[in-house]
Amino acid sequence: MSFFYKYFFILIFLLLSIPVYAEYLTLDSHIDIPFDYMDNPKHDPGNSTEMQVDFSKMETGGLDSGFFIVYVGQSNLTDEGFKKAKEQAMLKFSAIHKMLQKYPDKILPALEPDDIRKAKEKGKISAAIGIENGYILGNNINLLEDFYDLGARYMTLAHIGHNQISDSSIPKKSLNDPLEMHGGLSIFGKQVISKMNELGIMVDISHVSDKAALQAIQLSEAPVIASHSSARAIANHPRNLPDNIIKEIANNSGVIQVVAFSSYVEINKERNNAINSLRKFIVNLTGDKVFIYRKHTENPQYKIKMDEINRDFPLPSVDQFIDHLDYIVNLVGIDYVGISSDFGGGGGIDGWMDASQTKNITSALLKRGYSKNDIKKIWSENFLRVWTDVTNHSKKKSKQNLSD
Template sequence: MNVFRTLGQALALALVLGGTARAEQDRPITLDTHVDIPFAYMHDPRFDAAHSDLLKVDLDKMKQGGLDAAFFIVYVEQGPLTPAGYAHAVVEAQTKYDDIALMIKRYPDRIGLATTPDQVRANRAAGKLSAMIGVENGYSLGHDLANLDKAYAHGARYVGLAHMGHNDLCTSSTPEADLGDPPLSDAGISDFGRSVVKRANQLGIMVDVSHSSDACVRDVLALSTSPIIASHSSSRALLNHPRNLSDDLLRAIAAKGGVIQAVAVGTYLKYDGGRELAEKALQAQVAHAAGHKAFDAEKDGYLPAYVEGMKRIDAAFPLPTVDDFARHIRHMVDVAGVDHVGIASDFDGGGGLADWNDATQTRNVTAALRRQGFSDADIAKLWSGNLLRVWGEVTERATVHHVAG
C-alpha cells in the first residue's frame, strides 16, 4: 500500500508539474519594450544580469515573474551638438551594446538575442528569455547616418528619436533650459531626422516617438512609410504631462498601423505633488553629500542614502498601482483600439508601481487587465501581439536585408 501510495503521489505530482509547464507555455508572451541598464552593467557585480539586489530586471526576476522578453536600452543622455559631444555619445552607446552582448554571451542557456519576432517566439518555445535592443535618443548616432546601420548590425530594432532636450533629429516633449532649449517651439523634425526615419524604414528598424514633441510625432507620421511605435508613453487625457500622448496622436499612430506602449512610470500615471517635492529634496541632499553639483542617476541613484531615502518616500507617498496603470491602458484602447496598445515598464530608468515594482510582479499587470474587463485574447495582444505584429510589418517593408557589421 505504501508503494502504491508513493507511486500515486509521484504520478499526481508529475501531472501537476506537467500541467504547470503546459500552462506556462500556453500563456501569452509577455514583452516589455523599455528596460534601462546602467553603464556599469555586467562589469560591476551589483549589476550582473543573472541576479542583482539593485536592478528591477534581471534574469532571475524575469523568470520568477513570467516576463519573457525585454528591449534592453542603449540610452545616452542629451549633450552638446558639437563634434566632441557626438563622439562622446557614440562611445557611450557602444559601451551599452557591448554590455548587452556580454550578458547574452555569459548566459546563453538563459537568454538569447532576438532580432526578429520569430526569434522571440523560438526562444520562448525553447524555454529561454529574449533580449532585444532599443535605442533611446538618436543623439547617440553622432549625427552620422552610418551609425544607424551599425546599430542595426548590433541588433537594435527600434530607434527613439529624442530624449529630454532637443537634439539634431527633432524637438523633445521636454525642452531643457540647461541645454539652451526654447521653452516653446513649433519646430518638429530636422533634415537629419528625416534621413534617419527614411533609413530606419529601409533597414527595418521601428521608429520610436516617445519623448518627441507633438510636432515631431506629426512629422514622423507624415514621413514614415512603415508603422511607428511609442515605446513608453501613456495617456495625456488622464494625466496632462508632456511625456504622455494626446488622444489625437494616439488615433493618428493607430491609423498608420502603429502601437503605443503604455508606460508604468508613476509620474505619468497619477500626479502627487508631495512626492515630487520629496524626491527633489532627496536628490539634492544625496548629490550634495556625494560632492556632485546636481543629482546624477548613474552616480547617485544606487547609493545607499538614495535607496533608503526612496523607501521612506514610498511609505509616505505611495506609488500608483497596477490598477491606475490599467486605467491608462483601458483609455488608450478605447481611443486607439485594442490592436494598437502595448506595455512598457521603464524599469531601471524611473519605472515602478506599488505592485509592479520589479519583474517578479509582472503577473500583477495581467490581473489588473482582467479587472479592467480585458479578455485573454485582448491581453495577449497587449502583452506582445501588437508589438510583434508591428515589428514584423516593419521588417517585411524593409528594402535592405543584409547589413555589414
C-alpha cells in the first residue's frame, strides 16, 4: 500500500508542477543576434546550437517570447558611418524575417502585444523586434517609419558612445568621446522621441546618460522602458539606473526590465580585471586592433580561459539578480519591473546561462514569496501594459492628426 501511495503522490506532484511554469507567459525583452544569423547553420535557432537562445532551449526553459535585437555598435557620426550602420541593421532585420519565414510552425511574429498572447495560446513561441542604437537612423527621421514597417517596436536611443540622438552612459574612448556631447538629448533626439510616440515605437532609455534618460521620460507622451538595466543602488555601474530615474519611469507608468548581465548584477573588480587581461590576450593573439565581441568570444582559447575565470571569480547568482528586482519593487511597487537576459550580447549569470534555464528565474521568484499574480506581472504583463499604452497613444495621435 505505502509503495502505491508513494508513486501516487509523486505522480500528483509531477502533474501539479507542469502548470506552475506553463501558466506564466514569459517574455525576455533583450536577445541579441549575430550578423550571420540564419545564414550560418551554427546561428540558425532551428538547429541545436551553441547560441544562448535557440528554439529547443526556449522550449526546455519555457521561454515563450522575446524581443530579438537589431543592434549596431556606435561608430563615427559621418554620412559614411550612418550608411554602414543602416546596412548592418538591414542585415539583422532580414535575418529575423528569415527566421519567421522558415519556421512558421515554431515561431510567430509579434507586431502588437496580443500577438505574444495568441502565440502562447497556439503553443508557439513569438518574436518581436527591438532596435538597439538609434545611430542607424543617421539624420533621417523618416527612416523610423521604415523600421516600424519592418517590425521594430522599441528603440534604444544610444549604445556605448554618444550618437546624434543622445549622450551615452558610457562615452566611447576609441571615438574620443567627451564626457557629454549634447547635455542629454540633442535637438534631433527630441524630434526622434516625438516621432516614436506618433508611430508607436517604445522609447528605450537603457544605455543613455542619466540626463538624457530624465529628459526622455519627461518629453515622451507615452510611458518609456528600460529594456535591459538594473539598479545602481545594488551595483554601482553607469549602465544601471539610480533611484530617481527608477521613480520617474514608474511615475510615468513605464517599466524597468532588470538585466542578467553579470557586471551590472555585481561589481566584481577582480573578475573584471581578469576579463580585461583576457581580452588583451585575445586581441594580441588574433592580431586585431580591438576586442571584437562576436568574433573573439568564439575563439577556443577565449572559451578555455573564460571557463578558468568563471571558476576563479564566480559569476553572480540568480539570487543576486533577483535582489535588483526586489529593490525596484520595494522602491516603486510591483507594476514597473520585468526581466531581460541580454543573451547573445554578454548576458548570462550562474543559473541563467541560456534560455534552457529560464525556469530557475520563476523558481527563485516563487521562493522569494512573490505571488502567482506578481510573477505574471514581472514575466510579461507589466511590459505588455506599457507596449499597449504606447500603441494606444499612437492610435489616438493619428486620429487627432486626421481630424486636424
